[in-house]
Amino acid sequence: MIKPFKLGYAEFNCLDAEKMENYYSDVMGMTVTDKTRDTVYISSGTDHHTVVLKHSNESSLDIIGYQIEQNVELNDVVKILVAEGIRAEVKSDARPGVHQLVELQDPDGFTLQLFHEIETPAPGYKENGISPFKLGHIAIGSMNAKKSTDFYMNVLNFSYTDTIGTRATFLTCNTDHHVLNVSSFGHKMMHHIAFELKDTSHHVRSADILAKNEMPIVWGPSRHTAGHNMATYHHDPELNLIELYIDMDQYIKPLGHFDPRPWHEELPLKPRVWEDNCAWYTKYETTILDAVLKKTELQPI
Ligand SMILES: [Fe+2]
Incomplete structure (x- = not known):
C-alpha cells in the first residue's frame, strides 16, 4: 500500500524567480540551500527543500512532493500505480536532495513525486523573517473534484476529514x-x-513583517470550521495565495475523531459537512477568490 505521511515540497513555475526568492528568503525567512541556472531550492529549516522556484514563462504550481513510508519499494510503487491505470516511473537523481523518486500525475495533471528519503542539511530556522515551522497543506482547484478525491483516497490512501458544503473536501x-x-x-x-x-504571538509578528514589506493580509485572522486552524492569508509577489496558520486540528484516526479542543462545536468532533468555513463569522471576501481566478485567467495552469 502506498502511504504518504508528509507533504515534502511544492515546486513553482515563476515569471520572476528572483523576486520570489527574495520574498521566501527575506519575508518568509526561509533558507536557500541550492541554486542552479534556473532553479532555486529553499528550506524551511531541516529538509533540503520545502519550496522550489523555477524560471518560467508562466506562474503556477507545478510539482508536489510527498514523502512515503518505506514499506513498499519504489519499483513496487510503480507497479501498484500501473495496476490502477496510472503512468508512473522511477527517476534517479532527478532533483538535488532526493536520490530516487516515483513521478506520476494526479487526475488534474499536477505532477506528484513520491519519495522515501530527502537529504536533511538542516540549515536551521532564521532569526529574521516569518520563519514558519513547516509546509502544512496545499489547496487545489480541480476539474473534477470527485475524481481527484477518489484518486487521493483510493490510490494514495489519504483519509477524508471534512467537507465544506459541496465546495471543498479535506x-x-x-x-x-x-x-x-x-x-x-x-x-x-x-x-x-x-x-x-508556532502560536498567536508568531502570527502577530508575521503580520508586522508583512506590513513592513507592504504585503497586505487579504483575509483573516480567522478561525476555520474545517480544521479549526487560525489563519491569515496574503499574496506572494506572483499573486499566489499564502496562508499562515496555527491550531490545526489533529486527527486521531483509530478513534475516528479529532483531538478535543475547547472551541470545537461538538465533542468529540468527527469528520463532517460544514456549511461555512469561518468559525468566527469572518466572511471570506469574494474579492480574494476574484484575485485567485484573475491569476488563473492570466496564467492558466
Ligand atoms: Fe488552508
Missing part, C-alpha cells in the same frame, strides 16, 4: 486535519499554499 495523510484540500473550480489551479506558525 484530506490528510498524517495527523494534521488536512494536508490537501480539493475544490471544484472546473479547472486545474492552486487556491493556496499554507505554512504552520
Whole structure:
C-alpha cells in the first residue's frame, strides 16, 4: 500500500524567480540551500527543500512532493500505480536532495513525486523573517473534484476529514486535519499554499513583517470550521495565495475523531459537512477568490 505521511515540497513555475526568492528568503525567512541556472531550492529549516522556484514563462504550481513510508519499494510503487491505470516511473537523481523518486500525475495533471528519503542539511530556522515551522497543506482547484478525491483516497490512501458544503473536501495523510484540500473550480489551479506558525504571538509578528514589506493580509485572522486552524492569508509577489496558520486540528484516526479542543462545536468532533468555513463569522471576501481566478485567467495552469 502506498502511504504518504508528509507533504515534502511544492515546486513553482515563476515569471520572476528572483523576486520570489527574495520574498521566501527575506519575508518568509526561509533558507536557500541550492541554486542552479534556473532553479532555486529553499528550506524551511531541516529538509533540503520545502519550496522550489523555477524560471518560467508562466506562474503556477507545478510539482508536489510527498514523502512515503518505506514499506513498499519504489519499483513496487510503480507497479501498484500501473495496476490502477496510472503512468508512473522511477527517476534517479532527478532533483538535488532526493536520490530516487516515483513521478506520476494526479487526475488534474499536477505532477506528484513520491519519495522515501530527502537529504536533511538542516540549515536551521532564521532569526529574521516569518520563519514558519513547516509546509502544512496545499489547496487545489480541480476539474473534477470527485475524481481527484477518489484518486487521493483510493490510490494514495489519504483519509477524508471534512467537507465544506459541496465546495471543498479535506484530506490528510498524517495527523494534521488536512494536508490537501480539493475544490471544484472546473479547472486545474492552486487556491493556496499554507505554512504552520508556532502560536498567536508568531502570527502577530508575521503580520508586522508583512506590513513592513507592504504585503497586505487579504483575509483573516480567522478561525476555520474545517480544521479549526487560525489563519491569515496574503499574496506572494506572483499573486499566489499564502496562508499562515496555527491550531490545526489533529486527527486521531483509530478513534475516528479529532483531538478535543475547547472551541470545537461538538465533542468529540468527527469528520463532517460544514456549511461555512469561518468559525468566527469572518466572511471570506469574494474579492480574494476574484484575485485567485484573475491569476488563473492570466496564467492558466
Ligand atoms: Fe488552508
